[in-house]
Amino acid sequence: MAFESLSDKLQGVFKKLKGKGVLTEADINEAMREVKLALLEADVNFKVVKDFVSAVKEKSLGSDVLESLTPGQQVIKIVNDELVGLMGGANSKLTYSPRGFTILLMVGLQGTGKTTTCGKLANYLKKNGKKPMLCACDIYRPAAIDQLEVVGKTVDVPVFTMRDCKEPEVIAETAVKEAELKGFDVLIVDTAGRLQIDEALMEELVRVKKAIKPHEILLVVDAMTGQDAVNAAAGFDDKLGIDGVIMTKLDGDARGGAALSVKQVTGKPIKFIGVGEKFDALEPFHPERMASRILGM
Amino acid sequence: FLGRTVDEELLEELEEVLITSDIGMDTTMKIIGQLREDVRKQGLTTEQQVKERIASIVEGLIDKGENHQICQETPLVILMIGVNGGGKTTSIGKLANKFKQDGKSVLLAAADTFRAAAGEQLELWGERVGVNVISHHEGADPSAVIFDAIQSAKAKKTDILICDTAGRIQTKKNLMVELEKMNKIIGREYPEAARETLLVLDATTGKNAVSQAKEFGEITDITGIVLTKLDGTAKGGIVITIADEFNMPVKFIGIGEGMNDLKEFDPAEFAGGLFNE
Numbered sequence: 212m213a214f215e216s217l218s219d220k221l222q223g224v225f226k227k228l229k230g231k232g233v234l235t236e237a238d239i240n241e242a243m244r245e246v247k248l249a250l251l252e253a254d255v256n257f258k259v260v261k262d263f264v265s266a267v268k269e270k271s272l273g274s275d276v277l278e279s280l281t282p283g284q285q286v287i288k289i290v291n292d293e294l295v296g297l298m299g300g301a302n303s304k305l306t307y308s309p310r311g312f313t314i315l316l317m318v319g320l321q322g323t324g325k326t327t328t329c330g331k332l333a334n335y336l337k338k339n340g341k342k343p344m345l346c347a348c349d350i351y352r353p354a355a356i357d358q359l360e361v362v363g364k365t366v367d368v369p370v371f372t373m374r375d376c377k378e379p380e381v382i383a384e385t386a387v388k389e390a391e392l393k394g395f396d397v398l399i400v401d402t403a404g405r406l407q408i409d410e411a412l413m414e415e416l417v418r419v420k421k422a423i424k425p426h427e428i429l430l431v432v433d434a435m436t437g438q439d440a441v442n443a444a445a446g447f448d449d450k451l452g453i454d455g456v457i458m459t460k461l462d463g464d465a466r467g468g469a470a471l472s473v474k475q476v477t478g479k480p481i482k483f484i485g486v487g488e489k490f491d492a493l494e495p496f497h498p499e500r501m502a503s504r505i506l507g508m
Numbered sequence: 509f510l511g512r513t514v515d516e517e518l519l520e521e522l523e524e525v526l527i528t529s530d531i532g533m534d535t536t537m538k539i540i541g542q543l544r545e546d547v548r549k550q551g552l553t554t555e556q557q558v559k560e561r562i563a564s565i566v567e568g569l570i571d572k573g574e575n576h577q578i579c580q581e582t583p584l585v586i587l588m589i590g591v592n593g594g595g596k597t598t599s600i601g602k603l604a605n606k607f608k609q610d611g612k613s614v615l616l617a618a619a620d621t622f623r624a625a626a627g628e629q630l631e632l633w634g635e636r637v638g639v640n641v642i643s644h645h646e647g648a649d650p651s652a653v654i655f656d657a658i659q660s661a662k663a664k665k666t667d668i669l670i671c672d673t674a675g676r677i678q679t680k681k682n683l684m685v686e687l688e689k690m691n692k693i694i695g696r697e698y699p700e701a702a703r704e705t706l707l708v709l710d711a712t713t714g715k716n717a718v719s720q721a722k723e724f725g726e727i728t729d730i731t732g733i734v735l736t737k738l739d740g741t742a743k744g745g746i747v748i749t750i751a752d753e754f755n756m757p758v759k760f761i762g763i764g765e766g767m768n769d770l771k772e773f774d775p776a777e778f779a780g781g782l783f784n785e
């Protein structure tokens with residue numbers, strides 16, 4: 212596999228750096244070329260890679276690094292720390308409404324895993340002592356409401372539906388009232404997948420947002436996404452103002468460079484990762500693990 | 509107004525176009541290497557000439573001639589495979605619609621018995637398009653669904669049977685074994701039928717698509733790719749790497765969620781599309 216040979220190469224370059232008592236600018240340039248290739252092969256966005264590499268280069272060429280006793284190790288550490296720094300940051304936890312009733316709105320491109328992740332979140336919240344309810348606002352995809360109902364049944368969480376209503380904002384608003392009335396403390400709203408360039412459907416989400424004022428708008432992103440991840444993320448964030456990201460399908464061999472790219476263009480934290488199709492396959496996000504995954508180490 | 513001259517900056521820009529459309533680094537280097545040579549040998553001097561040249565190099569990599577066409581023989585069994593959420597079920601609905609319009613009889617097999625309401629989703633597509641769907645209850649053995657569908661297709665002399673399968677990540681051994689079993693059942697129960705195995709790839713996918721083509725290709729004989737979601741901003745360039753490395757032809761592209769949003773693949777149009785804003 213191309214992946215392995217690349218990370219082997221990277222390891223090799225790092226090893227070489229480690230072994231050196233003295234580092235020249237040329238050594239660093241060579242290492243940075245390999246880092247750049249590794250990041251591109253891991254699907255990190257082109258512009259993000261360019262900025263990243265020049266930031267690392269600048270730090271590495273500082274006299275405190277070059278004149279230190281272990282310059283190679285310092286460079287490796289800079290690469291790692293920068294990656295973690297880019298992906299981490301404050302507030303990667305879900306925030307709950309101080310009033311006691313929290314609304315989560317799930318949005319994203321088609322097929323990224325929104326409906327499944329609704330079930331996973333409901334399951335997670337239940338385990339944390341919350342009383343969640345689900346709400347079906349995908350009025351387009353064939354059997355989308357059925358799907359959420361099956362999901363709800365599987366995790367034993369009620370699902371609010373209005374099968375004859377063609378206005379998601381009305382469905383969501385009604386669900387909020389119903390959930391509050393019945394004593395639920397979290398409402399998770401599933402929405403149809405859509406392209407960020409589909410103006411009519413993006414407007415629909417804006418209406419839903421206005422109607423229910425969610426505490427968290429969570430963008431669901433497929434970890435296998437390539438260079439387009441930034442376009443989608445920026446599109447959703449510009450239009451809606453997202454609060455966080457859930458990265459799905461990390462159970463395969465996708466390197467997940469999309470995570471770095473999405474974090475970088477939106478500045479919003481990654482809150483959870485999806486690691487399987489079952490409803491317990493949701494984990495909190497660890498920036499350090501993601502950094503090594505992206506670099507293939 | 510004179511066009512730009514051909515310089516390093518232009519070549520770098522074109523390289524960036526290739527990388528940002530998800531073409532892998534190796535293929536990108538190969539394309540740019542070829543371009544440099546052609547610029548020199550053919551004495552290309554304008555930006556326009558260079559852009560036309562690079563589009564035709566890309567076209568050369570992705571053009572698989574007659575292999576882009578779907579098999580015309582009947583009876584035909586099409587097995588749709590791919591990772592989760594790529595657009596298998598939707599593409600089946602679109603394909604069924606196309607075949608029906610071509611005057612063929614079509615039957616669908618709901619062999620995704622795993623995902624919540626996958627059967628219902630396919631049944632709604634069947635209703636929408638006007639074709640029958642064979643399905644079992646959730647959790648049933650997918651091979652049993654395919655077995656039943658084959659018997660039904662034979663009895664009714666159906667032209668084309670299309671089998672939906674559950675999305676699966678290509679590194680999951682047990683799920684790949686399950687797929688292998690479905691594939692074998694078709695060969696054993698319906699040897700007289702012609703076969704197509706279509707790998708459904710989401711155009712937003714990055715480098716992982718190469719691993720998908722490799723792993724799915726190891727357990728089935730992939731006859732073509734359906735590249736979905738090209739109506740978005742993703743360019744789907746990774747199929748160029750795949751066509752280059754595995755010689756797999758793209759057969760159809762998906763350009764929306766409606767039943768008419770499927771088009772036959774056109775290599776020249778696709779290659780040109782990479783360089784249009």
Ligand SMILES: Nc1nc2c(ncn2[C@@H]2O[C@H](COP(=O)(O)OP(=O)(O)OP(=O)(O)O)[C@@H](O)[C@H]2O)c(=O)[nH]1
Pocket residue numbers: 319320321322323324325326327328349352355402403404405431459460461462484485486487488492592593623675677
């Ligand atoms: N392997 C794996 N599959 C996942 C994960 N999350 C979701 N899926 C699968 O991805 C596919 C799509 O999931 P859905 O939840 O239907 O996606 P969606 O975003 O609601 O799709 P639309 O509503 O059509 O936009 C399904 O097959 C899910 O089982 C994950 O973390 N890992």
Ligand SMILES: Nc1nc2c(ncn2[C@@H]2O[C@H](COP(=O)(O)OP(=O)(O)OP(=O)(O)O)[C@@H](O)[C@H]2O)c(=O)[nH]1
Pocket residue numbers: 321322352404406590591592593594595596597598599620623626673674675676708736737738739740761762763764765769
């Ligand atoms: N914009 C757009 N959306 C598409 C296209 N093809 C499929 N979709 C959407 O992508 C989502 C997933 O499609 P499905 O057909 O359910 O995908 P699948 O591969 O069967 O998914 P699983 O069975 O869960 O693995 C749905 O919302 C579809 O409407 C396309 O060409 N363009």
Ligand SMILES: [K+]
Pocket residue numbers: 321322323433592593594710712
């Ligand atoms: K996807």
Ligand SMILES: [Mg+2]
Pocket residue numbers: 325326327349355401402403404
């Ligand atoms: Mg959904």
Ligand SMILES: [Mg+2]
Pocket residue numbers: 596597598620626672673674675
């Ligand atoms: Mg499906």
